[in-house]
Amino acid sequence: MKRITRAARPEDLADLLARPPRASLAFVNDGTIDAMPVAFCFEVGRYWVGMDAAAAARTENGRVALLVDEGCYHTELRGISVRGRAVPGDGPAERAGTGLTWLQVSPERVSAWDYGAMRSREAK
Numbered sequence: 001m002k003r004i005t006r007a008a009r010p011e012d013l014a015d016l017l018a019r020p021p022r023a024s025l026a027f028v029n030d031g032t033i034d035a036m037p038v039a040f041c042f043e044v045g046r047y048w049v050g051m052d053a054a055a056a057a058r059t060e061n062g063r064v065a066l067l068v069d070e071g072c073y074h075t076e077l078r079g080i081s082v083r084g085r086a087v088p089g090d091g092p093a094e095r096a097g098t099g100l101t102w103l104q105v106s107p108e109r110v111s112a113w114d115y116g117a118m119r120s121r122e123a124k
Contacts, residue, residue, distance in 0.1 A: 008112040017042035041092040050100030084108040
């Protein structure tokens with residue numbers, strides 16, 4: 001049995017990962033949920049987020065949710081959500097010297113959607 005879905009695979013949105021219009025990171029800070037915009041770079045299967053050192057210190061080795069998305073209207077909404085752990089790293093080579101502290105989000109769960117390209121999939 002088939003069903004129609006907005007779900008996509010991250011590789012379906014490779015252009016979004018290559019040129020993200022916006023990215024944000026959510027995490028728990030002192031018992032409350034905090035979120036902030038971050039610099040983002042996707043490099044050979046790695047999800048990198050860049051921010052100032054003080055913000056990075058609040059997120060390091062903690063559970064985070066990264067959102068890379070675009071679109072203003074319903075049929076333009078596309079995005080990728082990566083849930084996992086933020087771990088310190090050298091950052092992507094192409095962003096060296098930016099003055100940002102880079103963390104790699106090690107994915108535990110990745111989901112993607114594209115409302116403008118509904119798909120037919122086999123129901124589970």
